[in-house]
Amino acid sequence: MKSMTGYGASSGKVGKGRLYIEVKTINHRYCEISLRVPPRMGSLEGRVREYIQSRLKRGKIDVFLKELDPVFGGTELTLNVELARKYQTAIRRLQKELKLSGEADPLSLMGIDHFIHSREKEGNYASYWKSVQKILAESLTQLEKMRSQEGQHLLKDQQKRLKALEGWLHKIEMRSAQNARGRRTVQIANPSSGNMETNMAVDKMDITEETIRLKSHAKQYAKLLQSSEPVGRKLDFLIQEMHREINTIGAKAADADVSGFVVDCKSLLENLREQIQNLE
DSSP, X not given: OOBSOXXXXXXXXXXXXXXXXXXXXXXXXXXXXXXXXXXXGGGGHHHHHHHHHHXXXXXXXXXXXXXXXXXXXXXXXXXXXXXXXXXXHXXXXXXXXXXXXXXXXXXXXXXXXXXXXXXXXXXXXXXXHHHHHHHHHHHHHHHHHHHHHHHHHHHHHHHHHHHHHHHHHHHHHHHHHHHHHHHHHHHHHOGGGOOHHHHHHHHHHOOHHHHXXXXXXXXXXXHHXXXXXXXXXXXXXHHHHHHHHHHHHHHHOOOHHHHHHHHHHHHHHHHHHHHHTXXX
């Protein structure tokens, strides 16, 4: 059992530089991946998304990639010597025509960015996919470890609450059987009161089918808790079915004690439902 909440980060050498990858997940009904990748690394998006989907089945997943050091080396400088020479010639002529004095370098009057341009070296990031995948895998391994640890805590609490639910179901069964015996005693003692309407009313108060189905759902629930596969959606479906049965029991059982037990069952089911919203 795994939680959908987790965090993992890793960095490593890629090409001539170093890459940092961070992955965070929270609960979500489906698998939703949000990538924050520099535009120049866009060629990696498809592979990153595909690899994450092979590892994580559910949750809102935020992925952040950053170059700590340029993968394709440092910054390149491009010099426009010809343009600088033209500017220098023009400025010296202007000084001469206007009879301006001064020994300052004519080029100092211009911004250096007119003649020297810098740009990051470019390349195909996809060619380094294996190195990128290794860092991504390390980040996901950290994240999955955290998700598994939290999942184990949730598992223990789910099992504890499920056992408590089974205890309340047993009390409902016992009380329901006691009420049924009481109704039969009344019918035997007062045979003249027995008619079709009375029998139909008694039948409507019988909750045997509902308790059997509810116990069956509880057993399926317990079995799913031991599964190594993602079970969040299946557990959510079972919770809905269990709610349906317990509501029917509450409506049919005209007994204060059973009504109280039903309230306790609903509270436990709600606790279980809230927890499984964060299960993968």
